[in-house]
Amino acid sequence: MITTHQLSVSYGKETIIHDLDLAIPEGKITALIGPNGSGKSTLLKTLCRINKSFEGELSVLGKPIKSYPDKELAKHISLLPQVLTTPEDITVRRLVEYGRSPYLSYWGKLSQQDHQKVDQAIEETQIQDLVDKKVDALSGGQRQRVWIAMVLAQDTPVVMLDEPTTYLDLSHQVELMKLIQKLNANGKTIIVVLHDLNQACRYCDHLVVLKSGKIAVTGAPESVFTESLLKDVFDLDAVVMADPISNKPMCINR
Structure with a gap:
């Protein structure tokens, strides 16, 4: 890809x-x-x-x-950058609608399909109860979900x-990583x-x-995450073992 x-x-x-x-x-x-x-x-x-x-x-x-x-x-391609600047006094729904910018006509009016994509992104990120709130009034976790909803509304592969x-x-953090897995499962x-x-x-x-x-x-x-890699790349003296829940590798400092 x-x-x-x-x-x-x-x-x-x-x-x-x-x-x-x-x-x-x-x-x-x-x-x-x-x-x-x-x-x-x-x-x-x-x-x-x-x-x-x-x-x-x-x-x-x-x-x-x-x-x-x-x-x-x-x-x-859509991007959620590390540093996010929220437009002043903007509602959650309006920010999510910005994700449709690549699809707007010259007049900049949202179509019925645009509204459907915005609604779908809001539902996928479970922020339905936040849509009328101001973004700058939200907690950090809520705000991150709103930004991800905007990215999802952009509807990129x-x-x-x-x-x-x-x-x-x-x-x-766990909530966000599980959301990322859900997005991946959806294609x-x-x-x-x-x-x-x-x-x-x-x-x-x-x-x-x-x-x-x-x-x-x-x-x-499972193939590349090894103790020697951690030492060579991260200068980290650690033990690699299987995560008891996911069975994926995990590291613990010595």
């Missing part, structure tokens, strides 16, 4: 991503993990063309990403999320940047492990 060949990304004279060859599996949840500064968020922003300056090849559905007009690309669990308490290809390694293993199907802007390893958590 999304592939790169010899992809490199630089900021000024500093190269952040080095000659990356990558294939994102369709219909899976892929986690981008790695230490701070390894290039996770830079890679995600490049895969959805927020970062437009890069060298090498980057294709979406078999077409070079640079060949897509902005509105057409926005019908294939690929959904990208940049550190979506940051600043959420543990119960809301979405998910690419998510995560810091919590155990969350990445428990909730994701495919790991892309980055170290200093290069791929250390990719594959299913």
